[in-house]
Amino acid sequence: MSLINDLTISQARKGLVEKKFSAEELVESFITExxxxxxxxxxxxxNFESAIKEAKKSDIRIAKGDARDLEGxxxxxxxxxxxxxxxxxxxxxxxxxxxxxxxxxxxxxLLNAGSIFLGKTNLDEFAMGSSNETSFFxxxxxxxxxxxxxxxxxxxxxxxxxxxxVSANLCLGAIGTDTGGSIRQPASFCGIIGLKPTYGxxxxxxxxxxxxxxxxxxxxxxxxxxxxxxLNNMAGxxxxxSTSVNKVVPNFEKSILKNINKLKFGIPKEYNLEDSxxxxxxxxxxxxxxxxxxGGEVVDISLPHTKYALPSYYIIAPAExxxxxxxxxxxxxxxxxxxxxxxxLYENTRGDGFGDEVKRRILIGTYVLSAGYYDAxxxxxxxxxxxxxxxxxxxxxxxxxxxxxxxxxxxxxxDAKIDDPISMYMNDLLTVPANMAGLPAISIPSxxxxxxxxxxxxFIGKPFDESGLxxxxxxxxxVCEFSDNKDEWWKS
Amino acid sequence: xxxxxxxxxxxxxxxxxxxxxxxxxxLTNDLSQIMEWIDQxxxxxxxxxxxxxxxxxxxxxxxxxxxxxxxxxxxxxxxSPETTESFFVVPRVVD
Numbered sequence: 015m016s017l018i019n020d021l022t023i024s025q026a027r028k029g030l031v032e033k034k035f036s037a038e039e040l041v042e043s044f045i046t047e048x049x050x051x052x053x054x055x056x057x058x059x060x061n062f063e064s065a066i067k068e069a070k071k072s073d074i075r076i077a078k079g080d081a082r083d084l085e086g087x088x089x090x091x092x093x094x095x096x097x098x099x100x101x102x103x104x105x106x107x108x109x110x111x112x113x114x115x116x117x118x119x120x121x122x123x124l125l126n127a128g129s130i131f132l133g134k135t136n137l138d139e140f141a142m143g144s145s146n147e148t149s150f151f152x153x154x155x156x157x158x159x160x161x162x163x164x165x166x167x168x169x170x171x172x173x174x175x176x177x178x179x180v181s182a183n184l185c186l187g188a189i190g191t192d193t194g195g196s197i198r199q200p201a202s203f204c205g206i207i208g209l210k211p212t213y214g215x216x217x218x219x220x221x222x223x224x225x226x227x228x229x230x231x232x233x234x235x236x237x238x239x240x241x242x243x244x245l246n247n248m249a250g251x252x253x254x255x256s257t258s259v260n261k262v263v264p265n266f267e268k269s270i271l272k273n274i275n276k277l278k279f280g281i282p283k284e285y286n287l288e289d290s291x292x293x294x295x296x297x298x299x300x301x302x303x304x305x306x307x308x309g310g311e312v313v314d315i316s317l318p319h320t321k322y323a324l325p326s327y328y329i330i331a332p333a334e335x336x337x338x339x340x341x342x343x344x345x346x347x348x349x350x351x352x353x354x355x356x357x358x359l360y361e362n363t364r365g366d367g368f369g370d371e372v373k374r375r376i377l378i379g380t381y382v383l384s385a386g387y388y389d390a391x392x393x394x395x396x397x398x399x400x401x402x403x404x405x406x407x408x409x410x411x412x413x414x415x416x417x418x419x420x421x422x423x424x425x426x427x428x429d430a431k432i433d434d435p436i437s438m439y440m441n442d443l444l445t446v447p448a449n450m451a452g453l454p455a456i457s458i459p460s461x462x463x464x465x466x467x468x469x470x471x472x473f474i475g476k477p478f479d480e481s482g483l484x485x486x487x488x489x490x491x492x493v494c495e496f497s498d499n500k501d502e503w504w505k506s
Numbered sequence: 507x508x509x510x511x512x513x514x515x516x517x518x519x520x521x522x523x524x525x526x527x528x529x530x531x532x533l534t535n536d537l538s539q540i541m542e543w544i545d546q547x548x549x550x551x552x553x554x555x556x557x558x559x560x561x562x563x564x565x566x567x568x569x570x571x572x573x574x575x576x577x578x579x580x581x582x583x584x585x586s587p588e589t590t591e592s593f594f595v596v597p598r599v600v601d
Binding site for chain 1: 513519539560581582584
């Protein structure tokens with residue numbers, strides 16, 4: 015039975031319709047796997063009872079020939095999406111007991127397509143982090159680690175739990191959110207596919223807000239085709255999100271052509287970092303050769319403001335976060351610590367309810383927005399955002415897609431960087447620029463480093479050209495032949 | 507820019523976050539390092555560059571402010587640490 019956990023969404027969909035197994039069997043099989051994989055700490059809460067109930071309903075629909083696009087497909091949801099009646103914590107003590115009375119638009123779309131939620135996955139607290147170590151519910155653990163290594167490795171973050179659940183076959187696919195790399199970086203660290211769509215493609219309504227001008231939901235899957243299938247069922251205009259864009263959603267599955275003939279690939283020199291892992295550079299070189307082999311054209315490009323993307327991100331994202339997180343006051347929902355006055359209640363609640371990294375970012379945000387510093391920091395960062403946006407606009411006049419590594423390095427051991435914020439922030443050096451410009455970007459497994467840990471290729475596309483990205487990614491998926499040979503050391 | 511301890515005390519009070527002494531010291535150090543690293547942005551001249559507040563290039567849609575879901579009072583109140591009738595309860599703010 016355990017074999018059905020290895021399936022792709024595409025294969026499972028076929029198997030269900032051809033009645034090779036039932037949705038209930040599929041869900042039961044995942045429950046068994048999840049229960050024997052607790053060491054990875056990939057889920058914060060389970061939704062098993064309801065999942066079985068929903069699977070039975072899916073089986074009836076399938077029997078009637080009335081299956082929807084994701085009928086009976088068990089998936090995992092980052093615990094940042096509000097799910098009606100299912101606890102939604104954002105991995106924070108602040109929301110440890112919050113049960114939303116409403117469903118986020120993206121999860122509602124996935125429910126409408128017939129998918130089944132196995133549970134809510136672990137993340138960095140309020141999606142602030144690149145290692146999943148800032149979770150109030152403890153770090154999530156990467157199923158990949160060097161052979162004979164005793165220390166556990168981080169899965170990346172903030173969507174670490176979703177990446178691990180996909181990588182360890184604890185769901186057929188998952189969804190995450192990406193503010194500065196939170197889908198792509200963990201996808202790269204865990205050897206899976208992660209797609210951040212164009213800002214505005216998927217509704218942000220009902221996602222616990224971090225940095226509203228940057229946040230975007232996207233799929234995390236084992237194949238490029240599966241990413242297309244999930245995105246088909248997540249995307250779409252939503253009048254509840256004022257930044258949702260009213261554009262036709264193409265059928266992304268049809269864009270998987272594995273054909274890069276005559277496409278122009280931009281190689282930005284600024285992404286060639288001095289302190290990148292040499293294997294990252296070698297693989298990038300190998301990728302450039304694969305472009306030529308596939309009939310694509312390689313174009314050297316320059317994105318001159320790349321090095322300023324990360325420091326300006328660390329003004330804009332905390333500024334927005336300090337405003338968004340002001341709602342956690344201990345009055346209407348979540349954690350409360352009493353005080354003698356209302357003021358003390360606020361201060362005690364927020365002092366106790368937020369973790370270290372969240373406090374750090376709220377304080378940076380408060381500082382850069384405070385009187386006397388607003389122009390010097392916040393407006394300055396927004397001006398630099400203009401320059402970054404224009405860098406991309408310029409190069410896309412001549413090329414179709416940008417090709418880079420996803421991260422400067424592979425996964426690192428737990429505790430290695432947690433006490434050094436700047437070194438932790440550096441993880442997102444190559445992913446943040448796409449968020450600053452709102453562009454779609456995908457990470458796919460490209461190979462491994464000398465420790466046997468996965469590395470990723472990143473492709474950045476023109477606004478709303480997810481189809482183009484999925485096509486390019488499908489070609490590289492085929493020629494890279496990434497092999498998932500990890501042993502299942504975590505099974506109990 | 508180096509951040510002083512009293513600045514951290516001031517912004518944590520603005521952000522309504524009570525910090526322990528040790529946290530204030532650690533955050534003073536962390537924030538100083540982070541702001542010094544951010545100061546590299548001053549290398550770029552942005553005098554003639556307009557700020558970018560968002561990346562959406564089309565007009566944002568507006569809609570009528572209508573009730574689409576209602577009768578959720580109980581569900582909403584259930585999440586509050588303390589309520590009475592249909593109200594959230596906080597410490598007395600007026601004498």
